[in-house]
Amino acid sequence: MSEQHIQKLQTLKAIAETLNEANDLEEMLDAVLKQLIHVTELECGWIFLVDKKGSYSLVADCELPPALTWENKQPMCEGDCWCLDRYNDGRLQRAANIIECKRLEDAIEEKWGDTKGITHHATVPLRAGDEKFGLLNVASPNKTHFTNEELALLEAVAFQIGTAIKRIKLVENEQKLALLAERNRLARDLHDSVNQLLFSLMLTAGGAKEMTTDGRMKKTLDYIQQLAQEALQEMRSLIWQLRPQGLENGVASALMNYGKMLGLNVEMDIHGVIDLPSDVEECLWRVGQEALNNCKKHADVSTVSIFITVKNKQIKMEITDKGCGFNYSDEEMPSLGLKSMKERIEAMNGTFHIKSAIGKGTTVQMMIPLKGERAK
Template sequence: MEELQTLKSIAEMLNQANDLTQMLPSVLKELLHVTGITSGWIFLMNEKGDYTLAADYNLPEGLLWKYKKPMCEGSCWCVDKYQKGRLNRAANIMECKRIENVIEHSWGDTEGITHHATVPLRAGNESFGLLNVASPNKTYFSQEELALLEAIAFQIGTAIKRIQLTQKEQELALIAERNRLARDLHDSVNQLLFSLMLTVRGTQEMTNEPEVKEMLSYIQELSQEALQEMRALIWQLRPQGLEDGIGSALCSYGKVLGLEVQVEVKGVLELPSKIEEAMWRIGQEALNNCKKHAVIKACNVEIQVKDKTVIMTVRDEGCGFHYTEGGSMPTLGLAGMKERAEFLGGSFNVISKVGVGTSIQVNLPI
């Protein structure tokens, strides 16, 4: 009866969750509370086997050393077994390598924790990571305890899958809405601007008044500029050529802006959709800046993969501006690029000198 109440309590919490970053710490805390286990942590794994510490609760002092460095770096037996596909059920880990490292290097008190249970987080045939739990002086978890942990881990895995599917559905809905808006703009405003240009051109031929011709010429220039801005906006909403790679898309976008973009791609890139989207948006803003501020008609884009990181550099030899490297971003556009990169765990840097040009570099983990 107590086990059923525990499962019910966890299930109710998971059913209400819609954000992984909030759900995992909350459910871990609730799990430890209802089971009486003192400490726990959750590793999430990607398809390449790389892990991240997604949640932890009441870790001993030694594992908290230097902002949880013992938990975020290096490998251990449970992660190694998971990566090799040898961890399919809840299991007792006889000794924890991370705890051993803490003791060996005197990083802090382990508070009596030496062993832990480890349970894969699964939903059907998919695996998402590991749930680890431990208590002081507890060296063994019974089969009944492991069975309960396994049931809870399955609930967590199912919730992770549900949230991921919901996020994917939202992303697809956003793309569909962008495409719809791009079509509407192309079919309405874009066509109206084009018609306005033709009307102005025809009206110019119907008058000999210099002042009228000058005004009509000015209107035609404004219409041409507005049409170009509209085409660029449509491109931002629905990039053509992105299916051929980020380099091709940025080169095509440069043509829309009237820029000659030289693109160099080093290596074969298979980028996650979120990374590709971020690079596209950052690249867009960088090319917009070249067009508006650099006072040039050409720039260079370099994209390469190095040490599980994709690096994109956009350089121009324009007028440049005063900027101290490492300082705050001087414009909202640059600040937005920096925020977008850091949101995905990457970095963003700017180098610029007056009369020399500007270089922006974004590094994103893949």
């Protein structure tokens, strides 16, 4: 084996070891990036994670030049750049030489500091199967081109990292679900045991009150009844609180379980926390169920994503599949399923849209105003 091959294998081995030990996503990315820079002849690197909507965050960096660490790494946390543009519009499928780095060009123009001779970088998507998580970028001073051999190695490393990200996300999801199940169980148990006891206490005190003519006794029993009533109230609110992050997680976990029952893998992304009125929750649950049914019946996919955002006194929910898509126009609702989704949402003063294109998948979007906005 040539020296180069041995070097390559050693790099992959070192990376695999680092990845294997990790359980925390950001710590893992930080460690693996340092490891990569250490075992190769590269000088600096950074990793962007990109969410499904295309927003990115810098999650790890190593030996960035001062031009890029200016003002608490501002050049790395704001604005767009060519590598992310390419990643987001799907052109970046493999490791690539990026001709020049826009962030570095901006840094030079704005005089943010020394670039340490770094002008170009290689960029590699982090993937596991057809799922994408972000970008790995690496650079060296005065290096304007990466050979095919170097890009192939980076690609192999990126695959390892992508697979590790996927593993960590799966574990996190499992933990979230286990926690949810435990809290639901506790809520159910409290409801069935303590609540029932308090309820009987209240009834018994009420009954005893009727059985006596003694004024002082009546007063005492009345007090007991009142206390039991208050305890019951406290208990009710405690049980609500036990259902994590307010009511919207009731819907979220219900939809998650419903998707599971259909044999779909549901990716859930929730932002914001609020107590949802039960009619909103019910509406989202019914509409969500139909959307998941449609994904299962028509889209030909195994994975569906659900985004829920509560912000500015409104709740938004989006259900997306990357399946076959269909021709859709707002004027002509093809059949009952879609029609009743729209009607349910509009009955809550909300808005309902479908975006779909053949071969590109389908997104069902809905928004319902909360509180004052809805009481029209």
